[in-house]
Amino acid sequence: MNRSLVIVLGALALGAAVFAGSYFTAQRASIAYCDNPVDDLSWLRTEFHLSDADMARMRQLHEGYLPQCAKMCALIAAKKAEVQTALGNGTNVTADAEKELTELGELRAQCQAQMLRHFVVVSQAMPPEEGRRYLAEMEKITLGSHEEIEQSMPADHEHGNH
Amino acid sequence: MKENMSPDDTKFCEVLRAARPSPSLPPRFQENVWRRIEEAAAPAKSGSWLDALAALVLRPRFAYATVATLVLTGVFLGTYQGAQTARQDAQARYVAMVAPNPLR
Numbered sequence A: 001m002n003r004s005l006v007i008v009l010g011a012l013a014l015g016a017a018v019f020a021g022s023y024f025t026a027q028r029a030s031i032a033y034c035d036n037p038v039d040d041l042s043w044l045r046t047e048f049h050l051s052d053a054d055m056a057r058m059r060q061l062h063e064g065y066l067p068q069c070a071k072m073c074a075l076i077a078a079k080k081a082e083v084q085t086a087l088g089n090g091t092n093v094t095a096d097a098e099k100e101l102t103e104l105g106e107l108r109a110q111c112q113a114q115m116l117r118h119f120v121v122v123s124q125a126m127p128p129e130e131g132r133r134y135l136a137e138m139e140k141i142t143l144g145s146h147e148e149i150e151q152s153m154p155a156d157h158e159h160g161n162h
Numbered sequence B: 001m002k003e004n005m006s007p008d009d010t011k012f013c014e015v016l017r018a019a020r021p022s023p024s025l026p027p028r029f030q031e032n033v034w035r036r037i038e039e040a041a042a043p044a045k046s047g048s049w050l051d052a053l054a055a056l057v058l059r060p061r062f063a064y065a066t067v068a069t070l071v072l073t074g075v076f077l078g079t080y081q082g083a084q085t086a087r088q089d090a091q092a093r094y095v096a097m098v099a100p101n102p103l104r
Helices: A003-034 A042-047 A052-087 A095-124 A128-152 B007-019 B029-041 B049-057 B060-098
Strands: none
Touching: A003 B049, A003 B060, A042 A052, A042 B060, A052 A095, A052 B060, A095 A128, A095 B060, A128 B060, B049 B060
16 A cells, blocks of 8 residues: 555544544543532532522522422322323223323423422522523423424414414 | 975966866856755655655654644543533433423
8 A cells, every 4th residue: 555645544543543532531521520410409500600508598499399399290190090091991082081181281280380480489599690591491491392392383284273 | 295395386286276277156056056955855755745745744843733733622622512511411410300301
């Protein structure tokens, strides 16, 4: 093989290895430095520039909210099991199954409302500007998934005039 | 030995030198000499661009500069990307705690 070609290819391979080595080493170091996988609230501190005092308040609110959230999750899981039972193996949606689905929907709505109330309380415990940003971000994350589904529906869908 | 020469010999040498005048140098003689010396000292030029690239790659100054640039770029991009990943992971952990997927 041409000697010059070997030199150029070798230099390219060496350059790629040097770049990849630097990139991945720096990336790992950066993740290890920035992230604290033990603390679930570390994102709040870094993203919204919260002080230790703010974080103490955040932890208090978070720990107060978690049991309510877990209770709602349990209620929803139980209702989902009831829906499955009501649907059974039949090919029709019975009145009983419809009632269970409505109740499941109501539970989910209650849960979402409770979640949003928690976000509002948390945002009010932050400095005003950061609080507004937090609330907007959380609403986008938690309600955005429904909007994505709705926006993905075609505009001229025959059920679009509901 | 020159010291042993007699005054007559010295005179004889001068006469000889005068009888063989040195020709005048061609124009830009000195510049051309230096150019040829530089060309001889430089690595042989190849007609192919690949050979020129290989010669460039083998120059230490070019190699050090390239390695330094690659390392700095890699560290900069890796640090930035790592910070983004860490931020996304931390956000995902928080959101998973306060808004589990089935509730969204």
